Amino acid sequence: MKLTGAEILMKVLHEESVDTIFGFPGGAVIDIYDELVNTEINHYLVRHEQGAVHAADGYARASGKVGVCLVTSGPGATNTVTGIATAYMDSIPLVIFTGQVPTHLIGNDAFQEVDIVGISRPCTKHNYLVKRASDLARIIREAFYIARSGRPGPVLVDLPKDIMITKATYQTAVKPKIKSYRPHYEPNKRQLGKVIDLIKKAKRPVLFIGGGVILSKSSKDLTEFARRSQIPVTASLMGMGAFPGTDPLWLGMLGMHGTYRANMAIGASDLLISMGVRFDDRVTGKLDTFAPKAKIVHIDIDPTSIQKNIPVTIPIVGDCLHALKSLNEMAEKNNLGDVPRSRKSWLSQIDEWRSTRPLAYKTTKAIKPQFVIEKLYELTEGKAIITTEVGQNQMWAAQYYHFDKPDHFITSGGLGTMGFGLPAAIGAQVAHPDQTVVDIAGDGSIQMNIQEMATAMQYCLPVKVVILNNQYLGMVRQWQELFYEKRYACTCMKSGPDFVKLAKAYGAGGFRATRPDQVVDVLKKGLSYDGAAIMDFRVEKEESVYPMVPAGAPITEMLLV
Amino acid sequence: MMNEKHVISMLVDNEPGVLSRVAGLFSGRGYNIESLCVAETIDPDVSRITLVTRADPPILEQIEKQLNKLINVNKLRDLSGPESVQREMAMICVQARANNRAEILRIVDIFRCKVVDVGIEHYIIEVTGDEGKLMALINLLKPMGIKKIARTGVIALKREPG
Numbered sequence A: 001m002k003l004t005g006a007e008i009l010m011k012v013l014h015e016e017s018v019d020t021i022f023g024f025p026g027g028a029v030i031d032i033y034d035e036l037v038n039t040e041i042n043h044y045l046v047r048h049e050q051g052a053v054h055a056a057d058g059y060a061r062a063s064g065k066v067g068v069c070l071v072t073s074g075p076g077a078t079n080t081v082t083g084i085a086t087a088y089m090d091s092i093p094l095v096i097f098t099g100q101v102p103t104h105l106i107g108n109d110a111f112q113e114v115d116i117v118g119i120s121r122p123c124t125k126h127n128y129l130v131k132r133a134s135d136l137a138r139i140i141r142e143a144f145y146i147a148r149s150g151r152p153g154p155v156l157v158d159l160p161k162d163i164m165i166t167k168a169t170y171q172t173a174v175k176p177k178i179k180s181y182r183p184h185y186e187p188n189k190r191q192l193g194k195v196i197d198l199i200k201k202a203k204r205p206v207l208f209i210g211g212g213v214i215l216s217k218s219s220k221d222l223t224e225f226a227r228r229s230q231i232p233v234t235a236s237l238m239g240m241g242a243f244p245g246t247d248p249l250w251l252g253m254l255g256m257h258g259t260y261r262a263n264m265a266i267g268a269s270d271l272l273i274s275m276g277v278r279f280d281d282r283v284t285g286k287l288d289t290f291a292p293k294a295k296i297v298h299i300d301i302d303p304t305s306i307q308k309n310i311p312v313t314i315p316i317v318g319d320c321l322h323a324l325k326s327l328n329e330m331a332e333k334n335n336l337g338d339v340p341r342s343r344k345s346w347l348s349q350i351d352e353w354r355s356t357r358p359l360a361y362k363t364t365k366a367i368k369p370q371f372v373i374e375k376l377y378e379l380t381e382g383k384a385i386i387t388t389e390v391g392q393n394q395m396w397a398a399q400y401y402h403f404d405k406p407d408h409f410i411t412s413g414g415l416g417t418m419g420f421g422l423p424a425a426i427g428a429q430v431a432h433p434d435q436t437v438v439d440i441a442g443d444g445s446i447q448m449n450i451q452e453m454a455t456a457m458q459y460c461l462p463v464k465v466v467i468l469n470n471q472y473l474g475m476v477r478q479w480q481e482l483f484y485e486k487r488y489a490c491t492c493m494k495s496g497p498d499f500v501k502l503a504k505a506y507g508a509g510g511f512r513a514t515r516p517d518q519v520v521d522v523l524k525k526g527l528s529y530d531g532a533a534i535m536d537f538r539v540e541k542e543e544s545v546y547p548m549v550p551a552g553a554p555i556t557e558m559l560l561v
Numbered sequence B: 001m002m003n004e005k006h007v008i009s010m011l012v013d014n015e016p017g018v019l020s021r022v023a024g025l026f027s028g029r030g031y032n033i034e035s036l037c038v039a040e041t042i043d044p045d046v047s048r049i050t051l052v053t054r055a056d057p058p059i060l061e062q063i064e065k066q067l068n069k070l071i072n073v074n075k076l077r078d079l080s081g082p083e084s085v086q087r088e089m090a091m092i093c094v095q096a097r098a099n100n101r102a103e104i105l106r107i108v109d110i111f112r113c114k115v116v117d118v119g120i121e122h123y124i125i126e127v128t129g130d131e132g133k134l135m136a137l138i139n140l141l142k143p144m145g146i147k148k149i150a151r152t153g154v155i156a157l158k159r160e161p162g
């Protein structure tokens, strides 16, 4: 069967069960759009291509599917870069289609030509420039396969305009075969056996989990393993929700703004079993004082993550799901359920840390941002899908909203991209039309992609934005307060906008609270509003996130409230 | 620990962009490249890249893992040891006046290399060998005046069939 490039693209998208695309048109992709409208695929027209990528990213995180974007050449393509880098750092499966000038013009500085394959090379898992229509189907299939398999990540496919109108033979569903790409899922059983042996001997074991547990869909198996063997669990920002945040074994988040008990537990632990993590500096603090007494087990699908930052005792390359299934079988055979007595004193030590140094804040007459999150948690019964912007808002969200399920906390962990939360919320809402989706935002970050309110309105997506409005780039201000003698250089954002009016200008609901006694009412109004809404909470301006480990210090040396 | 020299050889897909993926990985992650050689193998779909880097053991481990992670890199080996043959070629343009022409030719003879171009005031010498041999020759020719030099960088093969 001979089809045009654009028709082949649609066929392969169908093969890959793609029903949702976030995009923005232009000259180089006009032929694709002309074809797209003849399909069943729902296209969401964003207001900025960065928004398209974050929305596809939020969609992917919330649904577990591959997120798809379509943008034009030149500026359309360059506008996607921040979104792609965000997804790359957090290992999120995306396929980004960019338009390109016709093949005969490539290299001529043609109108809206840019070498997006060159630009995106270091922030994609892989990328392609399609040079022949006959390669198109194979490349698109490979792109999806690479994006979702192994350690997932974004893959970019650059589509020259002429290829989209050239006819080529289309063969249905041929499985991609890439001889140099074979992700290694099955962990070494002997190595796993050693982990069981170490657990038997350990007095103070800790499980440390990250995004890999969520990506491999192994939360259930992890929870079973932790509960059976009574090992307390901490997580990186990316791992939040992989283990129930209301379980007694839950330690809270680890690292720079981790809980006292989590950081102390790592300091005291004699066995650290880490899964699907990469020991980011925000988690480890000063490297040579991280888990100083512990033997370290590291299970990850990406060999480059292992032994990169932290020397480990037992390296295991493999998928967390496979590893946990085996570990659970072995745990059962080895009666790990008969928890040794020593474990009881370890758990009571942790309880003591929890009760003496819980997450805390001082109340004043102003609205405390932490209080807003606590109330949001109560009113949504902990069931909302939470996205965040970046900064203090993100850390308070992680600290005060307790996630019981994976895929419910969607945040830019690795790149820390301000402007992520709103478009990501839109993507999550598209994936789950009936769930409450809330973007916990800062007044600074929300302005980086506020234009996506129009997207939410156009498609009747009832996303809720909770702005913790401190009129500061709060996280940077906090560093200036603590480490730069309160020299608040360029972090004050006094001049608005009026977010309530802004919401209304978009046709959305707008609500404001300026006093603590208004918080619950505003949350109720905003959450129950029929459609997208912005809630503007005028919070304590110079509130800081605690605990805090100064950059480069050991994580057990925390500044507390 | 010592930053030891390593010869890394890999088979890659013979397609545009692969070299920049490899080079970009080194520059982006701050690894060093001393030399780099690329050419097609007998399979026209496959090229061999041989590169020389200096790194301590943990960084070397990262370099090898990161290279392996590139989708277009097929097979990677460290060919540093005596189980492999390493060779490099250089062309050296040396000043050759009446007073030292004979001396240069004697050196060429001893090193079993070749004069591939002769001019009124220069020779171009072609030499192949391991790094030690090349450096020894260069050091002997330096006093005569080396005008320019082109080196291929190291290529290597494991001493085994297949």
Ligand SMILES: Cc1ncc(C[n+]2csc(CCOP(=O)(O)OP(=O)(O)O)c2C)c(N)n1
Pocket: A389, A390, A391, A392, A393, A394, A416, A417, A418, A419, A441, A442, A443, A444, A445, A446, A468, A470, A472, A473, A474, A475, A476
């Ligand atoms: C795109 C981008 N630019 C700059 C930064 C650096 N940065 C990190 S947090 C932060 C402050 C964010 O301010 P706001 O959104 O108001 O959040 P707050 O910390 O006040 O809750 C800044 C500027 C960033 N993370 N991303």
Ligand SMILES: [Mg+2]
Pocket: A442, A443, A444, A468, A469, A470, A471, A472, A473, A474
């Ligand atoms: Mg702020």
